[in-house]
Amino acid sequence: MRSKLTIPLCAALLLSACAVFIPRRVGPPSEVSVEITPERVALGMKLAEGIMACGACHTTGAFEGDPRSDMYLAGDVVFSKMEGKIAVPNITPDKETGIGDWTDGELIRAITKGVNRDNRLLVPLMPWADFGAALTREEVEALVAYLRTGPAPVRHMPEETDLTTFASLIMSTGMVYNMFAKEPFFSDYEPRLGTPVERGERLAYLGMCVDCHAYFPKFPGAPKFGAPLAGGSVIAVPGRPDVICSNLTPDMETGIGGFSDEELYDAIKYGKRLRPLPETDMVRWPMMARITHHTTLTDEEIADLIAYFRAQPAVEHDIVQKERERAEKK
Numbered sequence: 001m002r003s004k005l006t007i008p009l010c011a012a013l014l015l016s017a018c019a020v021f022i023p024r025r026v027g028p029p030s031e032v033s034v035e036i037t038p039e040r041v042a043l044g045m046k047l048a049e050g051i052m053a054c055g056a057c058h059t060t061g062a063f064e065g066d067p068r069s070d071m072y073l074a075g076d077v078v079f080s081k082m083e084g085k086i087a088v089p090n091i092t093p094d095k096e097t098g099i100g101d102w103t104d105g106e107l108i109r110a111i112t113k114g115v116n117r118d119n120r121l122l123v124p125l126m127p128w129a130d131f132g133a134a135l136t137r138e139e140v141e142a143l144v145a146y147l148r149t150g151p152a153p154v155r156h157m158p159e160e161t162d163l164t165t166f167a168s169l170i171m172s173t174g175m176v177y178n179m180f181a182k183e184p185f186f187s188d189y190e191p192r193l194g195t196p197v198e199r200g201e202r203l204a205y206l207g208m209c210v211d212c213h214a215y216f217p218k219f220p221g222a223p224k225f226g227a228p229l230a231g232g233s234v235i236a237v238p239g240r241p242d243v244i245c246s247n248l249t250p251d252m253e254t255g256i257g258g259f260s261d262e263e264l265y266d267a268i269k270y271g272k273r274l275r276p277l278p279e280t281d282m283v284r285w286p287m288m289a290r291i292t293h294h295t296t297l298t299d300e301e302i303a304d305l306i307a308y309f310r311a312q313p314a315v316e317h318d319i320v321q322k323e324r325e326r327a328e329k330k
Contacts, residue, residue, distance in 0.1 A: 026113045029105030036145045040138075044146025046296070047139060051207045053293035056286065057088050057125070060156070065240070065285035067292075073147075074098075074154035078125065081236050084164040086123050089116075094153040107144050111135070121171060123161070127211050134205040200308025203301060204229075207290070213245045215315065230255070230315035232322065235286060242326060243284050244319050246274070251314040264306045269294050275320055 034040070048054045056062055060071035063078050075090035075097075093100040099107060106117040112135060114121055114128035122128055131140075163171065192198040204210050215230035229248040236242050250257040256264060259274050266272040271283040271291035283291060297305075 026109065026115050029103060029109040029117070031103075032105050032108065032141075034104045034141045034144045034148075036149060040142040040145035041149055042142075043139065044142035044144070045150055047143055047206070048146055048150070050293055050296040051203055051301070052131075052143075053207065053290045054091070056289035056293060058091050062289045063088075063286045065288065067289065071154055071156060073151045074156040075158040077159045079236070080125070081234075082164065083123060083125070083167040085159070085162040086125055087158040087161040088125075090154065090156050090158065091147060092151045092154045092156075093148055094155050097155050097157040098153060099147060100153060104141075104144050107147065108140055111143060112140055123163075123167075123171065124211075127205075127208050130205040130208065130211060134202050196304045196307035197311045199301075200304035200306070200311075203305050204308055207305075209248065209305075212287075213248050215317070229309065229312055230317040231319050232317060234326075240285060243287065244323050244326070247315065247317045247319050248309050249312045249315045249317075250310050251316050254316050254318045254320075255314060256309055257314060261303070261306055264309070265299075265302055268302050268305060269297060 055067070055072055057078070058073045058075060060068045060074050060076045063076060068074075073091045076088045078086045078088055080086060090098040092098040095101045102110075102117055110116050110122065110128065112128060112132035114124070114126070114132075116122060135143075193202070210229065212233060212235070213229045213231045215232060230251075231245040231247040233245045234242050235245065247255040249255040252258045256274065259267075263272075263274060267274050267283070269291075271288055271294075273281050273283055282288065
């Protein structure tokens with residue numbers, strides 16, 4: 001008689017094998033040692049405190065709209081209906097609870113390939129796939145230099161991650177890696193910066209635009225990155241109304257096609273809603289957490305982002321109607 005433990009045991013062994021496979025596929029951390037120079041630190045600060053908006057997730061309270069200035073990059077906990085409880089790590093240079101004891105190679109691998117120093121795959125809420133696809137070697141080394149010297153070390157250990165069964169499954173089997181990973185990684189990346197659209201595309205990846213506003217035509221399939229950016233992803237923040245990410249394609253009725261460059265500028269840089277709600281004319285959290293970083297963007301960078309959005313295929317996807325339908329169901 002076959003043991004009742006056979007199937008669970010086989011499943012456990014399979015998941016364990018897959019969990020080992022991903023770090024092996026990514027490879028060990030490099031033995032690089034990043035030279036810290038004022039120029040590198042300045043570039044890293046521009047990226048981290050600007051378009052990449054590291055503090056929008058890693059600063060305690062920022063994701064929920066209450067960032068603590070004394071806990072900048074000290075980590076937090078984010079709750080998601082799909083993924084469960086996600087610990088956002090402390091990335092200050094504290095040696096015990098932060099990244100102070102990490103090697104430069106471990107940091108680079110985590111930022112660009114999504115594997116931490118314990119050989120565990122990072123939840124793609126951390127957009128390692130986008131960073132790996134868009135950062136140059138000089139930029140990622142500049143980020144390391146900034147994280148080593150810029151933020152003050154803060155001793156803080158966020159609560160542990162507690163994923164839902166579904167999220168645990170796709171993380172353990174490596175499905176999430178296959179869904180999100182892009183090749184080549186940063187070491188082979190040569191940015192195309194010849195046109196505003198090409199420059200805007202890179203900024204859109206670094207700024208998570210193609211993550212949050214990606215269109216999921218079929219669930220649980222992978223989002224279609226970049227084209228189209230028709231939105232629809234739901235971000236749930238405890239104690240706040242659900243946020244449905246906007247349609248950023250140039251559709252005239254449901255996207256950005258009917259708005260001027262000036263209106264788009266105010267939306268990107270200052271958080272002014274293109275379609276105001278009765279209760280507010282500003283974007284809501286957690287997008288507002290990123291807007292506080294967008295004030296550092298230059299006019300040229302914002303113009304490049306707008307050019308990229310306008311160059312995408314127009315998709316009719318009424319997010320406002322979708323929000324109404326969700327509200328009526330509650």
